[in-house]
Amino acid sequence: MIGILIVSHSEDAARGIAQIAVGMSGAADDVPITGVGGNDEGGLGVSVAKIYDALTEMLPACDGVLIVPDLGSSILSSRGAIELLSPKDASKVVIADAPVLEGSMLAAVEASSGADLEAVAEGAREAKNLKKSDH
Amino acid sequence: MAFTLEMARGALEKLNAVIEEKKDYLTDLDSAIGDADHGINMNRGMKRVMEKIRDKEYSDFGGLFRDVAMTIMSAVGGSAGPLYGTFFMKMGQKLAGKREVAEDEFADAMQEGLSGIMALGKSQLGDKTMVDALQPAIDALREPAPDASAAWAAALKAAEKGMEDTIPMLSKRGRSSYLGERSIGHQDPGATSVAYLIASLREAALEG
Ligand SMILES: Nc1ncnc2c1ncn2[C@@H]1O[C@H](COP(=O)(O)OP(=O)(O)OP(=O)(O)O)[C@@H](O)[C@H]1O
Ligand SMILES: [Mg+2]
Numbered sequence: 248m249i250g251i252l253i254v255s256h257s258e259d260a261a262r263g264i265a266q267i268a269v270g271m272s273g274a275a276d277d278v279p280i281t282g283v284g285g286n287d288e289g290g291l292g293v294s295v296a297k298i299y300d301a302l303t304e305m306l307p308a309c310d311g312v313l314i315v316p317d318l319g320s321s322i323l324s325s326r327g328a329i330e331l332l333s334p335k336d337a338s339k340v341v342i343a344d345a346p347v348l349e350g351s352m353l354a355a356v357e358a359s360s361g362a363d364l365e366a367v368a369e370g371a372r373e374a375k376n377l378k379k380s381d382h
Numbered sequence: 383m384a385f386t387l388e389m390a391r392g393a394l395e396k397l398n399a400v401i402e403e404k405k406d407y408l409t410d411l412d413s414a415i416g417d418a419d420h421g422i423n424m425n426r427g428m429k430r431v432m433e434k435i436r437d438k439e440y441s442d443f444g445g446l447f448r449d450v451a452m453t454i455m456s457a458v459g460g461s462a463g464p465l466y467g468t469f470f471m472k473m474g475q476k477l478a479g480k481r482e483v484a485e486d487e488f489a490d491a492m493q494e495g496l497s498g499i500m501a502l503g504k505s506q507l508g509d510k511t512m513v514d515a516l517q518p519a520i521d522a523l524r525e526p527a528p529d530a531s532a533a534w535a536a537a538l539k540a541a542e543k544g545m546e547d548t549i550p551m552l553s554k555r556g557r558s559s560y561l562g563e564r565s566i567g568h569q570d571p572g573a574t575s576v577a578y579l580i581a582s583l584r585e586a587a588l589e590g
Binding site: 287291294296318326 | 457464
């Protein structure tokens with residue numbers, strides 16, 4: 248099973264997005280979805296340590312983890328956290344190129360079908376094409 | 383002519399002090415082209431670094447810079463966290479087991495750190511980032527100089543010029559790149575904090 252790690256500048260947003268992704272995707276309860284965010288004083292920001300800790304907690308129970316980051320330093324910090332992992336663990340983590348909410352939701356759909364890491368990442372990427380309006 | 387472990391510790395103390403003093407200025411720079419948090423981020427990070435290292439004994443640059451890197455990565459909270467974190471991590475790896483090196487060896491380690499920043503940030507010279515102050519400073523430190531004082535003076539001058547040279551640049555990396563053309567005409571906050579880093583290294587090196 249592939250796990251999904253949502254990384255946001257806000258811990259509330261990360262948790263909320265995780266909740267929406269599970270609720271709206273109908274993903275089975277066994278898909279591990281975690282949200283981390285905020286700096287280490289609870290303000291807006293991102294902490295490499297929080298991402299690293301979440302990854303090391305998730306990896307032993309998963310075949311791989313897809314990180315779905317929001318903007319800017321969420322992406323940089325995710326890359327930084329992956330660099331701290333052993334090469335073997337690092338090879339089991341991918342950062343999604345996708346909008347954070349829609350990407351997390353579509354990744355959850357893929358993951359719950361038992362798809363592999365590549366397919367889950369591709370699922371997230373498809374969120375770029377979701378149309379909301381003609382404007 | 384050598385850079386010592388005690389100088390590195392002194393430089394970190396000075397960097398903490400100058401960031402504390404300039405945090406509002408750094409944040410003002412970041413409010414023009416970013417999200418107005420670079421000063422706050424760096425201030426929080428460096429304070430935490432000092433708490434971590436103040437009463438701890440280190441036997442080599444490797445141990446000191448590893449602690450600095452891990453603390454910065456978790457405490458800074460913005461892009462500067464992973465970027466400065468990687469810088470110190472790679473420097474520490476390069477200088478592991480050593481507690482005193484010649485200036486050009488220190489410059490080699492800084493280059494290793496900068497390569498880490500550029501790989502992580504996918505950034506190049508001219509993208510209007512901290513790279514634009516750091517690369518010229520390292521190059522200047524490497525140039526043959528009569529003594530350490532002259533070498534560090536050249537490095538600081540180059541860092542400050544690199545910092546000012548970011549003003550007319552169009553940002554290609556980080557949050558300021560979202561602004562496109564509107565990023566032109568503002569000095570990059572990260573390049574500015576790099577100039578403080580080089581100034582702190584220089585001061586510590588001169589005090590011996
Ligand atoms: N990809 C990058 N490569 C090199 N330096 C970068 C990169 N992105 C940002 N920077 C540097 O980081 C500085 C901004 O640091 P800061 O701590 O304010 O992060 P931030 O951009 O606010 O992060 P966030 O995405 O959380 O808003 C910039 O001025 C720039 O020098
Ligand atoms: Mg900022």
